[in-house]
Amino acid sequence: MRLRTLAGRARELGPRTVAAAGLTALLVAGVATAAALDATRVAVSLLALLLALVLAGVLLLNRRLLALRGDRRELRDLRVVLDATQRRVVSAVERQRLAADDRHRELTDALARVQRIADRGLRTVQHTVPREVEATVQLFQGFTPRAPMPSSGDYALNPTDLLELLFLVRxxxxxxxxxxxxxxxxxxxGYVLEQTGGRLISLDHEPEYANRTRAALAAHGLTGVAEVRDAPLAPVEVGERTFSWYDPAVLEDLDGVDFLLVDGPPAAVGPDSRYPALPVVGPRLADRATIVFDDANRPDEQAAIEGWLASDPALGREGELLGRHAVLTYARTKKTPPPQGDRRGRSQEPAVQA
Ligand SMILES: C[S@@+](CC[C@H](N)C(=O)[O-])C[C@H]1O[C@@H](n2cnc3c(N)ncnc32)[C@H](O)[C@@H]1O
Incomplete structure (x- = not known):
């Protein structure tokens, strides 16, 4: 049984080891036999050979052990590198996971915002469209235009506001x-004033839009009632501030304006673009006048109205009716002190210089 085990182990060894073991066994046997036969010289020679073989074996073993130690060191270094790489990969994956979480949250928030806007848009469409259609029907019941009526685009008063404006004028x-x-x-x-017997002067700072409106007035046969004046923007000083507003020179011949519609210049011209309207036109208003301020839902326009109300006791708010208009009343009293620099002594607005 032991012999079989030994044979099995011997098979696991390499041929060189087996040969060395065989040679050693032979030498040991030789030394023993020579010693037994009193052949001292032979025994010593064989012993010397045996020692040389053992020494060679020890040296070989030592070399292998050193190589093995080198391999182990390399293995350790490799493990350190592997550990560091693994840590880097894990932290990179974690960073990506956190970034993906952030992106997911941002995307969810953005989708929620889009949904809210879409819902608001839908609610606006559901409420606004029927209202504007109803207003349009009423507008065309009041007048039969003599030419195609220009569409009310983004910049124009919407039908609800127009309806209210025409009602006030009528x-x-x-x-x-x-x-x-x-x-x-x-x-x-123009159509309403044709019926009521009034006159309209309209200012436009853009020659292109002024021409378009003039052409439309001509097509509708309203040039006898309404006039469009080119009014390029000019620096207009009101108190301490300078605004870009219609050149006041185009208003010089106007007196007794009893209805003022403020729907320009557009906000793109600059902040508080409509504020100069009352300070500049004020001295040209009749003792009683109505002022309709469009886009009164916007912060600049609201600030302008508050500024006017604070600086001019002749002005009062009628309150908002339908749509985006603010309606104000101008009622000059005998007690109203004459304004600075006003040739007719009518208004209290801050001094205006063009
Ligand atoms: C608010 S818009 C006046 C709209 C006018 N009251 C109406 O209801 O039809 C003020 C100015 O914007 C300019 N404007 C009009 N339509 C425009 C458009 N589609 N794009 C850019 N400016 C426009 C014109 O110079 C106009 O005087």
Missing amino acids: SRRPELVLELGSGTSTIWL
Whole structure:
């Protein structure tokens, strides 16, 4: 049994080891035999050979052990590198996971925002479209235009606001309407004033839009009622501030304006672009006048109205009716002190210089 085990182990060894073991066994046997036969010289020679063989074996073993130690060191270094790489990979994966989490959260928030906007848009469409359609029907029931009516685009008063404006003009019957910012509203106002017997002057800082409105007035046969004036923007000083506003020179011949529609210049011209309207036009208003301020839902326009109300006791708010208009009343009293620099002594607005 032991012999078989030994044979099995011997098979696991390499041929060189087996040969060395065989040679050693032979030498040991030789030494023993020579010693037994009193052949001292032979025994010593064989012993010397045996020692040389053992020494060679020890040296070989030592070399192998050293190589093995080198391999182990290399293995250790490799493990350190592997550990560091693994740590880097894990932290990179973690970073990516956190970034993916952030992106997912941002995407979810953005989708929620889009949904809210879409819902708001839908609600606006559901409420606004029927309202504007109803207003349009009422507008065309009041007038039969003599030419195609220009569409009310982004910049024009919407049908609800137009309806309210025309109602105010028809019921208050102003003699002289001044419109700041011409367009579709000029044509509609022309039709009402044709019926009520008033006159309209409309200012436009853009020659292209002024020409378009003039052409539309001609097509509708309203040039006898309404006039569009080119009013290039000019620096206008009100108190301490300088605004870009319609050149006041184009207003010089106007007196007794009893209806003022403020729908220009557009916000793109600069901050508080409509603020100068009352300080500049104020001295040209009649003792009683109506002021309709469009886009009164916007912060600049609201600030302008608050500024006017604070600086001019002749001005009062009628309150918002439908849509985006603010309606104000100008009522000059005998107690109203004459304004600085006003040739007719009518308004309290801060001094204006063009
Ligand atoms: C608010 S818009 C006046 C709109 C006018 N009151 C109406 O209801 O039809 C003010 C100014 O914007 C300019 N404007 C009109 N339509 C425009 C457009 N589609 N794009 C850029 N500016 C426009 C014109 O110079 C106009 O005087």
